[in-house]
Amino acid sequence: MSNSSTIIDQVQQVNGGEAGATSGAFPNTSVQTSDSPILQIRDFNVQAGDTRILKDIHLDIPKGKITVLLGPSGCGKTTLLKCLNRLSDLHPSLKVKGQILIDGEDIFHPTQDLTTIRQKMGLLSQRPFPLPMSIYKNIAYGLKIKGIRDKKVVKEKVEKHLRDVGLWEEVKDRLHGPAARLSIGQQQRLCLARGLAVGPEIILADEPTSALDPISSRKIEEEFLRLKEDYTLIVVTHILRQAKRLADHIVFMYFGEIIEQGTPDEIFNHPKSDILKQYLQSGH
Amino acid sequence: MQKRKLLEEQFFLWLMRIVTLSIILVFLFIMGVIIKKGYHAMSWEMISQEPQGGFYFGKGGGILNAIVGSLYLAAGSTFCALLLGLPVALGMNVHWVTKTKFVGAIRFLLNALWGVPSIVFGAFGFALMAYLQIRASLLAGIITVTLFIVPIFIRAFDEVLRTVPQGLMEAAYSLGANRTQIAFIVFFRQALPGFITAILLAFGRGIGDAASVLFTAGYTDHIPQTVQDPTATLPLAIFFQLSSPIPEVKARAYAAALILTAIILIISLVSRLSTRRFKKNIL
Ligand SMILES: Nc1ncnc2c1ncn2[C@@H]1O[C@H](COP(=O)(O)OP(=O)(O)OP(=O)(O)O)[C@@H](O)[C@H]1O
Ligand SMILES: [Mg+2]
Numbered sequence: 001m002s003n004s005s006t007i008i009d010q011v012q013q014v015n016g017g018e019a020g021a022t023s024g025a026f027p028n029t030s031v032q033t034s035d036s037p038i039l040q041i042r043d044f045n046v047q048a049g050d051t052r053i054l055k056d057i058h059l060d061i062p063k064g065k066i067t068v069l070l071g072p073s074g075c076g077k078t079t080l081l082k083c084l085n086r087l088s089d090l091h092p093s094l095k096v097k098g099q100i101l102i103d104g105e106d107i108f109h110p111t112q113d114l115t116t117i118r119q120k121m122g123l124l125s126q127r128p129f130p131l132p133m134s135i136y137k138n139i140a141y142g143l144k145i146k147g148i149r150d151k152k153v154v155k156e157k158v159e160k161h162l163r164d165v166g167l168w169e170e171v172k173d174r175l176h177g178p179a180a181r182l183s184i185g186q187q188q189r190l191c192l193a194r195g196l197a198v199g200p201e202i203i204l205a206d207e208p209t210s211a212l213d214p215i216s217s218r219k220i221e222e223e224f225l226r227l228k229e230d231y232t233l234i235v236v237t238h239i240l241r242q243a244k245r246l247a248d249h250i251v252f253m254y255f256g257e258i259i260e261q262g263t264p265d266e267i268f269n270h271p272k273s274d275i276l277k278q279y280l281q282s283g284h
Numbered sequence: 285m286q287k288r289k290l291l292e293e294q295f296f297l298w299l300m301r302i303v304t305l306s307i308i309l310v311f312l313f314i315m316g317v318i319i320k321k322g323y324h325a326m327s328w329e330m331i332s333q334e335p336q337g338g339f340y341f342g343k344g345g346g347i348l349n350a351i352v353g354s355l356y357l358a359a360g361s362t363f364c365a366l367l368l369g370l371p372v373a374l375g376m377n378v379h380w381v382t383k384t385k386f387v388g389a390i391r392f393l394l395n396a397l398w399g400v401p402s403i404v405f406g407a408f409g410f411a412l413m414a415y416l417q418i419r420a421s422l423l424a425g426i427i428t429v430t431l432f433i434v435p436i437f438i439r440a441f442d443e444v445l446r447t448v449p450q451g452l453m454e455a456a457y458s459l460g461a462n463r464t465q466i467a468f469i470v471f472f473r474q475a476l477p478g479f480i481t482a483i484l485l486a487f488g489r490g491i492g493d494a495a496s497v498l499f500t501a502g503y504t505d506h507i508p509q510t511v512q513d514p515t516a517t518l519p520l521a522i523f524f525q526l527s528s529p530i531p532e533v534k535a536r537a538y539a540a541a542l543i544l545t546a547i548i549l550i551i552s553l554v555s556r557l558s559t560r561r562f563k564k565n566i567l
Contacts, residue, residue, distance in 0.1 A: 195458070252429065
């Protein structure tokens, strides 16, 4: 986490929207190799019946960075994310082969404790799903699962995480009101706060802004750029401009395979494969 | 084109209005008949007293025995159906959710049981009584009615649970919740209004069914003191009195029907109002 304040990061944060476009000027190609990856995905295959959804995925996720997954619909981005916190267990039709190592430990090892694994990864889904309880309890719930019950500590943490996502001022007067009454954008930020409260190392975000208006989307993006100080983020998006704004590292997938990966500059300005070139053209 | 569309819309609008209206009319008609035929016989005595000597020939007394008996029976069997059914319904949607074939088989069986007429459950309960060596009693009635309403309760609650969004479940799992926490805290809260509706449905079917209690619960003029006593029930009170040639007694059958309907209406009203509180948190 201490390595997260490199010059490149700072420039990107200051520059905000234009960061992606200008980052090519900096030699951050070496970032990935010099950092120790937080996640190592090795020979990873997912199959449903006879169709292979993910094929021989080999990927390192750099710590303290934002990795963006790009690719056309149905290429397996969501499936990959769900495997990372083993939500794939809920789908018996999915057959998983290979390894995903977090801090050197295999996520799919039979003796792995699911709760620990899932608490290391906060998931932000396409649509917000607040728990059917009050705003306050939504965040306190994760803390309770972690065994934090001291009222004072819980209260502090709820406030801290709501502030982290910029929601505190908006909801501080109705903390005990139902979370379902918040706007969709607010709900999404609440879900982010809820995920943060569990104390994850990695945040998985699956098209986190696709249900949001531009302003709410921007808020989430700003949040992400702030969060990478302390967390590693993996973000799936279909919005190329968003990928440019956010990404330190981009992975392009196509039909379950990783076709290309690299810095935003490499991917957007110097794509190598024809598939990626086509994708970028159609995507604008 | 435009005009045709408008016509079509008008047609279906009116069709809907007519159908809705006729349903309301049928309901009012039924209520009207029951009230018209039963209200002479309605009195405080009717709902506050057990039958006196000669009651079935038109003399004094009331059907408190059947009212209380029915409430005991329906409450008891709804409670048992809940104990049996809740784990099954939650299990089908949380714990065994990955075992699609197994869950599919359970659903199939429950659907089949739902379709079995209550008289069959009555006959089964009767056979069970002989096997367990218990006589017609509140207990035997509760066992039989429980068997009858448990598939109704599970299927109704299951339908509600299936509408709980997958994303909500995944969100809770992502926080590290285990299955039991998900079942109770997340699912149950989300589905609470539906849960209450399911209980109500089971209760309504239980209190209104005559065939399942005909051989199993017996009939008596007294309020049962223990579960081993036989008990009167409202459907049978209606049944027996309606077959009487004496007009006063016939009228009492309608009064009993009125009481039965009123009980069901009151219970649904109360539960609707009480679920309103819980609805606010639902997605
Ligand atoms: N449980 C499952 N059983 C069978 N097939 C599945 C299952 N889950 C996903 N798939 C298939 O795997 C493929 C990849 O799906 P996935 O949701 O990962 O795509 P995606 O890249 O996230 O697409 P999108 O951008 O549209 O969200 C699709 O063809 C999908 O039909
Ligand atoms: Mg997806």
